[in-house]
Amino acid sequence: GAGVSQSPSNKVTEKGKDVELRCDPISGHTALYWYRQRLGQGLEFLIYFQGNSAPDKSGLPSDRFSAERTGESVSTLTIQRTQQEDSAVYLCASSLARTFTDTQYFGPGTRLTVL
Amino acid sequence: AQRVTQPEKLLSVFKGAPVELKCNYSYSGSPELFWYVQYSRQRLQLLLRHISRESIKGFTADLNKGETSFHLKKPFAQEEDSAMYYCALRGSGYSTLTFGKGTMLLVSP
Numbered sequence: 386g387a388g389v390s391q392s393p394s395n396k397v398t399e400k401g402k403d404v405e406l407r408c409d410p411i412s413g414h415t416a417l418y419w420y421r422q423r424l425g426q427g428l429e430f431l432i433y434f435q436g437n438s439a440p441d442k443s444g445l446p447s448d449r450f451s452a453e454r455t456g457e458s459v460s461t462l463t464i465q466r467t468q469q470e471d472s473a474v475y476l477c478a479s480s481l482a483r484t485f486t487d488t489q490y491f492g493p494g495t496r497l498t499v500l
Numbered sequence: 501a502q503r504v505t506q507p508e509k510l511l512s513v514f515k516g517a518p519v520e521l522k523c524n525y526s527y528s529g530s531p532e533l534f535w536y537v538q539y540s541r542q543r544l545q546l547l548l549r550h551i552s553r554e555s556i557k558g559f560t561a562d563l564n565k566g567e568t569s570f571h572l573k574k575p576f577a578q579e580e581d582s583a584m585y586y587c588a589l590r591g592s593g594y595s596t597l598t599f600g601k602g603t604m605l606l607v608s609p
Contacts, residue, residue: 388543418596427504427586427601428544441596476544489597491536491544 387411389492391477397498398467406462406495410479417460418480418489419444419452423473431475434460467499502527504589506600513577514608521572521603523561523587533563533570534588534597544586547572557581577607 390409398404410417419431430444434454445451449467454460464471474496478489503526513519525531535547548556550563550570561572570587584604588597 420599425601427506428588428597428599430596430598433596444596488546488549490546493543 389477389479389490391475391492391495393495394493395496395498397500399500400469401466403463403465404467404497406464406475406497408460408462408477408479408492410458410460410477411490413457414479414481414490415457416480416487416489417454418478419460419462420476420478421446421473422476422494423470428476431462464497467497469499472497472499502531502589502591502598504587504598504600506585506587506603508603509601510604510606512606512608515579516576519572519574519577519581519605519607521585521587521605523570523572523600525568525570525587525589527568527589527591529592531592532590533561534590535559535561535570535572536586536588536599538584538586540583547585577605579607579609581605582607 392407417434420428422428432452433441437454437456449465452462474494476494477492480487480489505524507522533550536544537547538544559574561570563570584602586602587600590597
């Protein structure tokens with residue numbers, strides 16, 4: 386079946402602009418995760434959704450970052466007033482989340498470049 | 501706080517040589533440990549997890565709680581093993597993963 390999809394695959398924007406990144410999880414997956422990977426760094430957790438609620442937003446780096454999810458479907462990560470340090474690959478993952486041990490399946494990522 | 505350390509950014513070996521990718525973690529409870537792999541131009545995918553105690557593509561990893569390590573091993577590396585490998589930890593009662601910075605494995609012919 387179809388895996389996790391993300392759009393756009395690449396986004397180049399100017400400093401100060403807002404951007405929206407989209408994630409389509411695997412159908413039926415109730416849990417959805419956003420991670421960020423800056424160059425030379427590991428993946429940083431940003432936010433976790435269970436259904437359309439976000440029990441863990443602890444990784445959001447600033448109030449310029451927000452995310453929402455519609456039901457158990459699409460999620461959008463919004464970055465307002467982008468800064469150059471926001472340049473990174475943003476990865477989305479989803480899981481069945483029947484238990485905490487369910488495997489997370491990753492999307493291909495969105496590469497964001499802030500000029 | 502939980503932390504995952506992968507001390508090597510790059511590991512270069514010849515085909516047929518043994519491989520050990522190091523991973524150390526810091527966590528006060530009972531963690532669940534994973535290895536994820538990202539081949540060139542492919543998405544990140546799960547390679548193995550310690551609770552399964554399985555061998556995937558010839559790779560194994562044993563959780564050593566005394567040394568807080570979860571090193572990934574393969575006795576004979578193949579060129580197709582060349583990829584970026586990430587060690588990850590999930591704390592008890594949590595869904596999110598904490599990742600290491602990754603180790604690039606290059607297997608030369």
